[in-house]
Amino acid sequence: MVLVVTLLISPEVWASEDHYFLQHAFEAAAAEFDVPVQLLMAVSYAETRWNDHQGQPSHLNGYGMMHLVDNPNHHTLGQASRLLGESPERLKTEIPLNIRGGAAVLAWIAKKQNGGHLPEKLGQWYTVVAEYAGYQDEAVTRIYTDEVFQVIQSGAKRKVKGETLLLSPTKVKPYKGKYEKAKKPIGKKSTPDYPNARWIAAHSSNYTAANREGDGKRIQYVIIHTTQGSYAGSISWFQNPDSNVSAHYVIRSSDGEVTQMVQNKDIAWHAGNWDYNVHSIGIEHEGYVEQPGWYTDSLYRSSAALTRWLCDTYGIPRDRNHIIGHNQVPGATHTDPGPLWDWNWYMSLVNQ
Numbered sequence: 533m534v535l536v537v538t539l540l541i542s543p544e545v546w547a548s549e550d551h552y553f554l555q556h557a558f559e560a561a562a563a564e565f566d567v568p569v570q571l572l573m574a575v576s577y578a579e580t581r582w583n584d585h586q587g588q589p590s591h592l593n594g595y596g597m598m599h600l601v602d603n604p605n606h607h608t609l610g611q612a613s614r615l616l617g618e619s620p621e622r623l624k625t626e627i628p629l630n631i632r633g634g635a636a637v638l639a640w641i642a643k644k645q646n647g648g649h650l651p652e653k654l655g656q657w658y659t660v661v662a663e664y665a666g667y668q669d670e671a672v673t674r675i676y677t678d679e680v681f682q683v684i685q686s687g688a689k690r691k692v693k694g695e696t697l698l699l700s701p702t703k704v705k706p707y708k709g710k711y712e713k714a715k716k717p718i719g720k721k722s723t724p725d726y727p728n729a730r731w732i733a734a735h736s737s738n739y740t741a742a743n744r745e746g747d748g749k750r751i752q753y754v755i756i757h758t759t760q761g762s763y764a765g766s767i768s769w770f771q772n773p774d775s776n777v778s779a780h781y782v783i784r785s786s787d788g789e790v791t792q793m794v795q796n797k798d799i800a801w802h803a804g805n806w807d808y809n810v811h812s813i814g815i816e817h818e819g820y821v822e823q824p825g826w827y828t829d830s831l832y833r834s835s836a837a838l839t840r841w842l843c844d845t846y847g848i849p850r851d852r853n854h855i856i857g858h859n860q861v862p863g864a865t866h867t868d869p870g871p872l873w874d875w876n877w878y879m880s881l882v883n884q
């Protein structure tokens with residue numbers, strides 16, 4: 533029997549000093565701040581899939597497994613720093629501290645929203661998570677918060693740093709408050725070009741209005757990107773007038789949902805090269821270049837269907853000279869989509 537038990541446990545788990553180091557970090561932080569552990573783990577999962585990115589920031593300048601943010605619109609890193617009396621630098625890089633920081637901020641928001649008390653029911657944390665995300669648009673906030681509660685409902689399991697982190701499924705009924713009525717965001721155009729996309733407009737100062745179908749600035753390339761942040765976070769970023777970036781499409785990792793944010797005829801700012809911006813469509817894929825697990829089957833299939841439609845619509849050859857990574861753009865400083873992107877499979881799906 534002993535032999536059987538031994539074989540069931542992976543060598544990586546045996547190798548780490550504390551077999552449940554991360555699980556314990558979440559449980560301890562949840563207990564310390566009276567935040568439901570499912571909620572704490574689900575927020576972290578939705579933001580980073582429980583990856584700390586070794587102190588490297590996301591595109592929203594968020595850090596660590598709890599994605600503590602330090603940007604002009606949102607300051608959860610600073611809040612966590614004040615609440616814990618710890619330096620932002622340590623919060624960025626030390627995993628248990630980062631998780632404690634996230635828990636402290638969630639509890640702080642909860643008390644602020646509930647007259648000094650914590651919510652009694654798990655579902656009442658919905659508006660707390662919504663504020664934690666820090667997005668301006670209520671409909672985009674809802675995309676994110678719904679995902680967090682979906683993770684609580686369905687549970688999650690993932691191997692992180694040699695440890696298998698487990699979030700058991702929990703039945704929950706979210707009380708969405710003002711987000712219940714959050715409507716589809718209003719944009720200049722209410723329908724996307726791509727029939728299978730939802731439409732959420734990027735801020736008008738983040739792209740160049742054009743008439744590429746009529747003025748000879750022919751669309752010749754499809755450029756593949758990685759968001760370096762969450763789906764809803766990227767959508768929110770392109771809505772933000774401070775970002776000065778955009779893409780035509782953003783695709784969600786979990787289910788391949790497509791959001792269009794810039795019309796195909798307009799020039800999105802995504803390639804870091806004006807000539808390529810002028811002649812391309814940019815597609816952002818939810819994930820991180822260096823972290824496995826984001827480029828899911830659903831994401832590949834959904835993206836390939838979109839790219840195939842773009843190629844058919846604009847007469848773009850379905851080959852690697854015209855369907856390129858951001859890293860292939862001349863002068864590119866970005867490495868996305870990186871070595872984890874399976875080009876062979878992607879192109880086979882595009883050409884199906």
Ligand SMILES: [Zn+2]
Nearest residue numbers: 757758858868
């Ligand atoms: Zn890119």
